[in-house]
Amino acid sequence: MEGGIAADTSIRLSPLDKTRIDLYIQLGKQTYNEHYLHLWKDGIPSEYFEAYYTPEKVQTEIGDTNLSHFIIELEQRPIGIVKLNAIEKSELVTERPSILLEKIYLLNAYSGKGIGRVVIRKIEELLRNQGVKALWLDTMKKGRTLSFYKSQGYHILGEKLLHYTQIKEEERPMCVLSKSL
Secondary structure (H helix, E strand, C coil): CCCCCHHHHHEEEEECCCHHHEEEEEEEEHHHHHHHHHEEEECCCCHHHHHHHHHHHHHHHHHCEEEEEEEECCCEEEEEEEEECCEEEEECCCCCEEEEEEEEECCCHCCCCHHHHHHHHHHHHHHHHHHCEEEEEEEECCCCCCHHHHHHHEEEEEECCCCCCCCCCCHHHEEEEECCC
């Protein structure tokens, strides 16, 4: 048991296919709304949703072999999403090949129960088996996600700022983290 969740067997990363695009979008928007509305000046992340959560955008992305989308399932129940990106590079990450963990979002009801740790381990194992040398990500400088990733062995490489026009200035600072696989 890990945080009340049975070990890895009950948690699955289900690759996204075109039959589940609507579910992926719904989960992406719901998880984002539950965790990140405080970042936005007007509390409305329309700029973000238009960039990532339209059926056309997701349909195009699942056809790109450099992007991988997953639905996180707990006992076959969809509870979140993951997006991996092999296109985006960071000059701070010197190990190659490296993959960007662009999104890992869980429904609020499943946060803080050890599921994130299991999902991270599953992603790392998947990428290690594919010969990837490093996993990297951007996370908010404020909040508990930074300490979560550090506890999973990720190291801060540098800082950056969120670029969306409607993000509150005090919420723009981000950390770039990486972990050797």
